Amino acid sequence: MDNLTHSLVGAVLGQAGLKKKTGLAMPALIIGANLPDVDAACFFWLEGTEHLGFRRGITHGPPALVILPLILAALLWAFDRWQEKRGKRPEGRRPVHFGWLYGLSFIGALSHPLFDWLNVYGIRFFEPFSSAWFYGDTLFIIDVWLWAILIVSVWWSLRSEKKGGNWTRPGWIGIAAGLAYIGMNWAITGAAVSDYRAGVGSSSQVIASPMPFYFWQREGFVGADDRWAQLFQLYPEDGHLHAKPLADVECKLPDLAEERIANSQLDAFLFWSRAPFAERAADGSVILRDARFYDPRARDNFSIALPDVECEELPAE
Incomplete structure (x- = not known):
């Protein structure tokens, strides 16, 4: 997913109550939720299509999800100590607990591959132990509806906190609403794949790709031998699947x-x-x-x- 989505996921986790655990909890969650994307630096040394095979791999696998949050927690802890020595530490900041900083950085980082899995690009969960790709085919890489759910819940929570109300409740509502939205899209994809398989045969490969903005629609692809084609379901004319070649030749x-x-x-x-x-x-x-x-x-x-x-x-x- 895009980095705004990852950042909002970290923010809503914090507003659900995790930010009470330690000082600098929100930076740990939000930065942690973006940590695996340090692999974007590969654009500085890889050319052409080489980045396609590098992204969403080594920095999204188990070793990185342990090491990167540890580095982040150490940097945040050192930043807090540095501010304290200079007399610049904000008075309202909670005491910083290194264990919680690491735990929250880890939770944020763990959310990243889970959300990356939701689109058609794929992710290698177990790199470097396995280079197998996994695909969720559930959300488009930039989902404005998920943005809206997360932004509203974070805004509502911050507003409630400012007024002295129950600010964790909006965070939990945002998490529940986000999970429900993801579950609904997963079901839409599953139904589309079932329709495609029923129409083209179970031996064919099928992909139901989420569409931008129109979350209820899927772009279908069917593959057999050397050919991949785009699928169209025509309603109400005949209700049959029709395939169109992707390329002219x-x-x-x-x-x-x-x-x-x-x-x-x-x-x-x-x-x-x-x-x-x-x-x-x-x-x-x-x-x-x-x-x-x-x-x-x-x-x-x-x-x-x-x-x-x-x-x-x-x-x-």
């Missing part, structure tokens, strides 16, 4: 085992890709794409060109 997926060894860009793309398909370029070569992120208006995103591989066209459907 599709190519057979070539055997790229040898090329993959020598081409780090290709290796990263194929490691990351969940729904790969090949499209013919203007010069007759191949461009590898992924059905989840195929956008004709931004054709260079999430793709890799193979200028030395000739397109072997698939028959039209």
Whole structure:
């Protein structure tokens, strides 16, 4: 998910009562909820598609979820000591307890991979012990409705706290509402996948991708052999599933085992890709794409060109 969502998750956890545990609890929760995204620094040393295979891996796995919160807790504890020595420590700050700082940093960090799992990009929960990808297919990466739930609950809680009321109750309501919204979207995805499988056959691969803003809709993809197609459910005309090719001219997926060894860009793309398909370029070569992120208006995103591989066209459907 986007970093605003991660930050709001940390904030609502704090407003549910966790911020009472120690001084600097809110920074521990909010920064902790964003910690695994330190892997975004890979853009400084990786090029092309290499970042696709690096993101949501090592910094989202078990060792990082133990070590990164420890570093954050140590920095926050040191910051508090530094302010105290300089006489700059706010009078209203609660005493800082290192154990609670670490625990809250860990809770915040743990929330991050759980929410990243909810979209179609995927996450490698067990890196470096396993490089398997996991996909929740439940929420779009930027979900304005989840934003609204979390923002309102945090605002309500802060307002109640300022007035001396029960400020933890709005936090818990926000958590419950957020979980209910996620559960509803999980059910929508499950129903869509069931419809797709019933329409195209259980042997086909199907993906139900959440749509931005229209949370009740899913963009369907079906894959078989070398071809991935976009699915459309037509109501009320006939109620049958219809598939449309993603690209104007599709190519057979070539055997790229040898090329993959020598081409780090290709290796990263194929490691990351969940729904790969090949499209013919203007010069007759191949461009590898992924059905989840195929956008004709931004054709260079999430793709890799193979200028030395000739397109072997698939028959039209």
